[in-house]
Amino acid sequence: MTNDKNYIHLGGTARSPEDVVSLHELGLQFAEIPITDNDKFIRLKNTYKELKENSGMYYLCHGPREGDPNDIKALENSYFPKLIQILSGMPDLDMRVLTIHLWIDPRFVSREAISYKIGFLNRLIDKGREAGITICLENLSETATHLSGVFKVLPLLNLTLDIGHAQLLSNQNTSYGFIDRFPERIKHVHIHDNRGGDSPDDDLHLPVGKGIIEFGKIFRKVKEIGYHGTITLELRPPEIKTCLPYVKQLLHIS
Numbered sequence: 001m002t003n004d005k006n007y008i009h010l011g012g013t014a015r016s017p018e019d020v021v022s023l024h025e026l027g028l029q030f031a032e033i034p035i036t037d038n039d040k041f042i043r044l045k046n047t048y049k050e051l052k053e054n055s056g057m058y059y060l061c062h063g064p065r066e067g068d069p070n071d072i073k074a075l076e077n078s079y080f081p082k083l084i085q086i087l088s089g090m091p092d093l094d095m096r097v098l099t100i101h102l103w104i105d106p107r108f109v110s111r112e113a114i115s116y117k118i119g120f121l122n123r124l125i126d127k128g129r130e131a132g133i134t135i136c137l138e139n140l141s142e143t144a145t146h147l148s149g150v151f152k153v154l155p156l157l158n159l160t161l162d163i164g165h166a167q168l169l170s171n172q173n174t175s176y177g178f179i180d181r182f183p184e185r186i187k188h189v190h191i192h193d194n195r196g197g198d199s200p201d202d203d204l205h206l207p208v209g210k211g212i213i214e215f216g217k218i219f220r221k222v223k224e225i226g227y228h229g230t231i232t233l234e235l236r237p238p239e240i241k242t243c244l245p246y247v248k249q250l251l252h253i254s
Contacts, residue, residue: 010231010248012032070113080124103141125156125157159186167212193215
């Protein structure tokens, strides 16, 4: 991963080696690879490694979805082992950040499941430390208040701030709350646009500027806290191409 601490680095989602090539052609600095099928990823690992060496790009990792957020047995017997398996293979590609989905919104997730997930995260963070990997929890529908207790008991837990998710189930984008209350936890950022709403179907992943999110205001807040890190455009490469100049303009990146 880059040692450049003075600039924000832009990357995109790469669902295949071909996507890595496309992102490199767009001039992006990294690719965030979602691993939904670890066996398939292992088969492609040498291809990803060769692309990394030839392009000079680096990789971040996005874990799979958790499934039923209240099914503790499945989380323990299926999801946790999947993440451990993914962690074990990340150092081969020098992937140093793992973003995971683990829903902790008390409006939808039981108190028992949230308590279990705190322990789940604690164990995952320990495994990540052993491998030199930063674990980032991605906000789904949670607000900063919803996650305050989790951050309090897990001082080493970091946040992937998903600005698109933050527009859902809220009158105001909840990114502001995370930026104001937990600036030191934000280690990675996801951007994509939508038109608001209160269901998973409203998570449209539109190109930046095609929805209602006020990215200019949010980016100014991000800069105010001195954020110098990575931002993934969670879009397909052709969609990234359409909005990349606008994103660079908003971030004052040449």
